[in-house]
Amino acid sequence: MTSISPRLPRPRLLHAVLAAGAMAMAMPANAPRAVAADTTSFTPAQRQEIVGIMRDALKNDPTILSDAIAALRSSANAAQQNAARSALESHRSDLLTPNASDAILGTATARTTVVEFYDPRCPYCRKVLPDLDRLTHEDHDLRIIEKVIPVLGQGSLITSQALVAAFIQGGQDAYFRMQRAIMSDSTAPTVERMRALATQSGLNATTLATDMNGPKVTAILQANMDLARAIGLDGTPTFVFNARQIIPGAVDYDDLKKAIAQNR
Template sequence: MLSRFSAVVFLSLASFAPAAQAQDLTEERVQELVLETILENPEIIRQAITILQQREEDAAANAAQATLETQRQLLEGDPNAPVLGNPDGDVTVVEFFDYNCPYCKQAGKAVEELIASDPNVRVVYREWPILSEGSVFASRAALASREQGKYEEFHWELMAQRGRLDEASVLKVAEKVGLDIDQLKADMESPEVEEHISTTNSLAKTLGFGGTPSFIIGDELVPGMIELTAMQQLVEAARSAE
């Protein structure tokens, strides 16, 4: 079987060769032609790599869209995912984030403004702690704070912190918002907390997200930082499409 690279170069060669001749090429002859062509035209390597990259990007995009369609109910309606804004809003924004991500903190301000300015938007949070052990501790603590009805307050306080969050700084914030620390630590080990983070990791992987923050707004997958204006435009586009 031809290697992927050889196959791509073969397709390039075949486009210049007569149909009958191209059909008669053996694998050995293809490899000879590949080598000859590369030696004579080094730029064909760049062309072949570009073709391969485009195919991989197209395949990844198709897979991500398929995941969005098949997993939309989980992404938007998972009862084990925190929801801020209007729980019955007509447009859902899903955010994958890490408390130690500076871009997430910046995007968090835009999300907060979006919630304040749009009474019909709901925001689903997928805690995705990928940057450090401190990130994992912060996410577990935030998810556990739901048992004490403090998620929203705790979330915004964690987002407002400067510098890297670790166990000590997270617990300091927890005390500030009035959480029972002993209960918090116990609830951090709950199956619900573990399941949320595990599901988030799986969804992020199949959606092709490579880092935080990453958003889903309507049918749009938005990896990376997004400003308030662009966020509002995507929300309105999703609203109009319904």
Template sequence: MKRLFLAASLAALTVVNPAYATDIITMSDTERDVFRAEVRAYLMENPEVLLEAIAVLEDRQANEEASNDTTLLLENAGEIYEDGFSYVGGNPDGDITIVEFSDYRCPYCKRAHPEVEELVAADGNIRLIYKEFPILGPESLTTAKFAMATLMVSGPEAYEKVSSGLMDLRGAPSSDALIKLAKANNLDVDAVMGKMDSPEVMQAIQANRALGQRLKISGTPTFIMGEQIIRGYLPLKNMRAIVAEARKE
């Protein structure tokens, strides 16, 4: 906030005397002292100028971030939407694609999961892609490997059930807990558990991590909706609003 305030103060200087904006570097020490005194007096009399300048800077930064995100999405589109290994659900031919980078040990991902499911089910025209993105330690990695192994061994329908089960899991993802979840969903337990540490599973997770780094994703959940990267939890009503806006574009 301090940095933003200083930047806004500099932006406000030109309000005092625009001619100084191009000459300040060439001013003498005496001229700078006079200029600073004028600026201080003006800002003390018109403090609202700083608030206006801060608002302008915030808008400018938001626009720059949005522009940067659009570029990142274009540069990485193939790996985002067609990586060949991530779960794809909802309507495969939907007019809107939502991509979620998720971690089963993340409380906000657990909170978002049923809302994303409700959004996709109620809409009927959304393509949903899940990216396994374990960033919260060894237990996160264990659950991500189990989910990816399920997808590779048993397919998307089994993955969808297991993914929901992992989101609902409250205790540690011990071997016993994972075996119990596999049995509850009629999976080939030995095949899934044996696949968890395979090169294919680890390569998929590492690819997601590398993609997240390129997209400047450092937390979960993170959503890609239309041309936006939305970092953090979103309530269902906000997701619906973004989907509706994306359809207008």
């Protein structure tokens, strides 16, 4: 997966575990668990003793630290999943109802909806394209709504603008012709290169270049980005299955098919 935002650095997690462990071990055995220890009331000698206890405990039983880290990770994952479910529910209509500007693979009226957020410059997005074509050819009750989002810099913005401009010019067919040209192209993306690819794809290159910086293209890309942020997307590609499950990364054909079946 092409990542957008960095993960939490591990040292911060380690510091949190050690601090929590020190506080817990300093509390009397009969102290109410709901009351946190007030570390500001410890004397320097008491703090030194706490550090010694922690060192001895970790030296004699290293699993204390690994168990604490595992517990924190589990808690963080659960919180993340809850947040994802809440976001999907809040934006259920946005994810299940295609916009007039959305390109759709498969049957437009299908009951099963997969939304793919992708960047035309993302190598993983390019790699998964054949699997998406295969899935929609095999499953006639499946539609894949494609939402292009430029997250990898200026080259991504140029190619994303060209794709949306192609859709505005000629609808679904023009979009997918331009998509095939862009996502199989290894030349550095420039406006002139987009003009050349548009001509190869049977489109009006001058109109496409003009529309790329127009208000319609800007509004569509902004709406895609807003929805991506709203559901907590942090990389491309990201797939959303029937507004119930999010799977980030270049999932292979078998895993995509399994997720589709599970979310019907």
